[in-house]
Amino acid sequence: MERYYQPEIECASREQIREWQSERLVKQVQNVWDNVPFYKKKMQEQGLEPGDIKSVDDLHKLPFVTKDDLRDCYPYGLLARPLSECVRIQSTSGTTGRRVVAFYTQHDIDLWEDCCARAIVAAGGTNEDVCHVSYGYGLFTGGPGLNGGSHKVGCLTLPMSSGNTERQIQFMTDLGSTILCCTPSYAAYLAESIHEKGVRDQIKLKAGIFGAEAWTEEMRHDIEEKLGIKAYDIYGLTEISGPGVSFECSAQSGMHVNEDHFIAEVINPKTGEVLPDGEKGELVFTSITKEAFPLIRYRTRDICILSREKCACGRTHVKMTKPLGRSDDMLIVKGVNVFPSQIETVLMNKGYPANYQIIVDRVNNSDTIEVQVEMTSEMFSDSLSAVSAKEKELVDALKAMLGIYAKVKLVNPKAITRSEGKAVRVIDKRNLYQQ
């Protein structure tokens, strides 16, 4: 029997969902017009007034918001509530220059945790479960989101955070964790470690909720088999709230978007035109219930397909595929957003040539990133320690910029292939976006 956290919402009729969406959208547009000068200006530039938006049918008239807009408005430019009403800040993976901070009122936290609770119940979670949260806690939304959802469901919550695999497995066996929440690559790593330790029979896991990075069906099967669990996908982004914007149900065939809070559209990334269900395009979200940090038509840059076909689980909310790619050059490495431009900035600042290559791979289910840089006369000397120190300096600067370790490989001049047209800066060997 399928179970739901909020059945009256999750299984509401399409008409009811539309009605909620229209009503909330109209209110939200008025709200941002009144409280966020950025939106008012954007709408005025299009000759729009709040009155022009009468229902979801008018959504397409509104201008898009991009990540660059968020950066330009950093930190308070998109706030729709006074700071005195906000209770929380979360931030995207600590990437300088591209950092996004999102604000939450208590209402916003509640709705976000509701969304995570829906995902946990969809994965079979009840108040009998021990929910083991190995997403990072802190500015990253993974830990706090699932933690809150787990409380709402009434699970016994283990706020493990990431890392220290020994301790993770110890708690898992001693306290009988039944639901695991973490990135899929960490789940695969844990599965491997559990097998190596030979403690598979002491593990009581039955389900996993894995998100924050792209993973393949092969990886899902591998994790499911190794841990003897059902592995569910979860999707979200800090800008919109965090994990739980959409989640997988027992059908494991796409993720239900929590449409009572977020309106999903798919657009042609080049023209901005809205595409019908079933067509592949860029995913755009409008948060219609958020108070502190509402986003109207936010372009996620994730490429996916929407489907409103009836789902076997009984939920009526629209389903999205796993992201099938990106409409920009962003990479997600170890759950952290990495832009080649950030790496380029570091290289330029440190006096390296703009000719570089980024190699991303997955070794033993863990992402690796290597930056190949051509050696220059200025960097070079006869002293090994001096050159190694320069290399180390670059590694440290990259770590400070990206928030993760990137290996640096110094190569001979002209070792990196010059291309005729657009330079091939990134080689992603992980092959994550199949289908």
Add this chain to the structure above:
Amino acid sequence: MTVKQISVFLENKPGRLAEFTDVLSENNINMRAMSLAEASDFGIARVIVDDVYNAVTVLKDNDYIVSITKVLAVEMPDEPGALSRVIKVLGDSDVNVEYMYAFTARKKDCAYMIIRVADNKKAIEVLQQNGIRPVCQDELVEL
């Protein structure tokens, strides 16, 4: 009283060293001394040649990253304890040796050491005070 050492950046990849020595041999450049230092991903080849200008030109034409450093080439008798004396002289005067490597010459009964120190001037001074002779670039050809 110093000689010019050519240092070359080499990626740590099979075949890279062979490519490098091929370039030298194809251009008829004879190495008098050579040493290799390696880090995990790259190495530095340090060589002493007779005609520095020619060698550097050839290497740069072949896209090598090259750096020239003045180092000491010290002549000593080819007998036990000779090197120890040289090192002791430097150590007693607080001259720190960063690296060194040996090379042979055609001259009988003599051994040679390339020594890289931070302060060449001071090193030459103390060596000469102790009757040890650093060789200069022009002399290399005749050795």
